[in-house]
Amino acid sequence: MATIVSTLYNNxxxxxxxxxxxDGPGIREITRKSNRNGNAGRFYYKCQDCNRFINFDDDRGWNPQNPICCCGIPSRRQITGRKKVPGKLHFVCRFGSCDFFGWERNAEGSQMVVPETLIGGLAGLKII
Known part of the structure; x- marks a missing residue:
């Protein structure tokens, strides 16, 4: 089971x-105000060494009933961006510590997709 191991702490x-x-350290950044995925002004961590996104620095999309990731903790619900397949709900490791990923599906097994008009409201409610 993976665990979060770090000797560096934020303020x-x-x-x-x-x-x-x-294994590079994360640096805290803030998303652009022009972000249209409901993430404008949201803090996140990216790798200082390879510039890779690590995770968001908040509890949005986290629910104790989300699927358990490889770290043994409930995952975070997120939404895909506009580049590939927009609006698809999925789950990832809440802390970016493991490579857990899973699509959210409805009772019939179909991929859950959020219409663009609902993204801002769901983000505001911290669902995604």
Whole structure:
């Protein structure tokens, strides 16, 4: 079972995440105000060494009933961006510590897709 291991801490005393690819330390950034995926002004960590996204620095999309990731904790619900297949709901490791990924599906097994008009509201409710 993977665990979060870090000797670096942010000003709030929380461990700074490290990159699963190169083990580099995360640096805290903020998304652009022009972000149209409901993430404008949202804090996140990216790897200082390889520039890879690690995770968001908040509890949005986290629910104790989400699927359990490889770290043994409930995952985070997110939505795909506009580049590939927009609006698809999926689950990832809440802390970016493992490579857990799973699509969210409805009772019939179909992929859950959020219409663009609902993204802002669901983000505001911290569902995604």
């Amino acid at each position: 709030g005393g929380q461990p700074i995440p490290t990159c699963m690819v190169c």
